[in-house]
Amino acid sequence: MNSVSVIVPVLNEAAQLAEVLASIRRALQEEDELIVVDGGSLDGSAEIAERFADRVVHSPPGRARQMNAGAAQSSGEWLWFVHADSQLLPAHRAALVSLPEKASWGRFDVRLSGQRMMYAVIATLMNLRSRFTAIATGDQAIFVRRDVFSVVGGFADQPLMEDIALSARLRQRSRPCCVGPAVVTSSRRWQKNGVWRTIWLMWTLRWRYWRGEDPARLHREYYG
Numbered sequence: 001m002n003s004v005s006v007i008v009p010v011l012n013e014a015a016q017l018a019e020v021l022a023s024i025r026r027a028l029q030e031e032d033e034l035i036v037v038d039g040g041s042l043d044g045s046a047e048i049a050e051r052f053a054d055r056v057v058h059s060p061p062g063r064a065r066q067m068n069a070g071a072a073q074s075s076g077e078w079l080w081f082v083h084a085d086s087q088l089l090p091a092h093r094a095a096l097v098s099l100p101e102k103a104s105w106g107r108f109d110v111r112l113s114g115q116r117m118m119y120a121v122i123a124t125l126m127n128l129r130s131r132f133t134a135i136a137t138g139d140q141a142i143f144v145r146r147d148v149f150s151v152v153g154g155f156a157d158q159p160l161m162e163d164i165a166l167s168a169r170l171r172q173r174s175r176p177c178c179v180g181p182a183v184v185t186s187s188r189r190w191q192k193n194g195v196w197r198t199i200w201l202m203w204t205l206r207w208r209y210w211r212g213e214d215p216a217r218l219h220r221e222y223y224g
Contacts, residue, residue, distance in 0.1 A: 003031040004096065005076030009066035010036055013084040014043040020087055021052035027088040035074055037066040063138070064155035064162035071154060080143040085186035088141070095179045096143065105144035105170045106177030107136035112187040118195050119187050131178050134171045138163040139185045144170065159219035161209045
């Protein structure tokens with residue numbers, strides 16, 4: 001794998017952003033770049049990003065719009081979309097080097113932060129489901145060749161399930177490369193709303209999305 005552009009969408013993530021971006025910076029190789037796309041943060045996230053990123057892009061809010069804006073400003077052969085509550089290690093970047101030559105996209109296994117046994121169960125089920133369905137979520141740090149991303153039209157301009165929509169289009173071309181080690185992502189949504197309530201909400205919204213419901217309506221319910 002040649003150069004990689006890591007694209008991180010941000011909206012009011014100041015609390016942990018410096019730690020996350022520092023971890024990404026340490027993981028990258030010399031030819032790579034880190035692009036942070038701020039969606040109008042009011043907590044100084046953009047200013048924090050300036051300390052670590054090669055480029056800070058400003059965009060209207062919306063994860064899909066922000067990631068598309070970052071991709072448009074990037075130069076890497078590969079695009080690697082990483083959430084602002086996930087952390088990368090050099091081992092993750094090294095794993096990309098060993099991808100098959102014909103690989104066009106993929107994702108990492110995920111592990112939730114925290115010590116609760118239920119978090120390990122949730123992550124295991126997420127990874128197994130992804131391998132079975134060939135669908136990746138944003139928490140799994142999706143990576144895709146720039147030319148392939150362009151051909152499938154990037155992320156759909158929708159406020160929720162944009163990662164699933166992209167995966168579904170990419171899956172039509174090839175199955176994803178599912179690689180490790182696991183990327184650690186924050187368990188804050190489960191901590192805040194409760195494990196079982198969050199599981200039920202996420203599965204319900206996903207089912208309704210597959211049934212064709214408007215992502216904007218699902219977004220309002222997901223974020224209250």
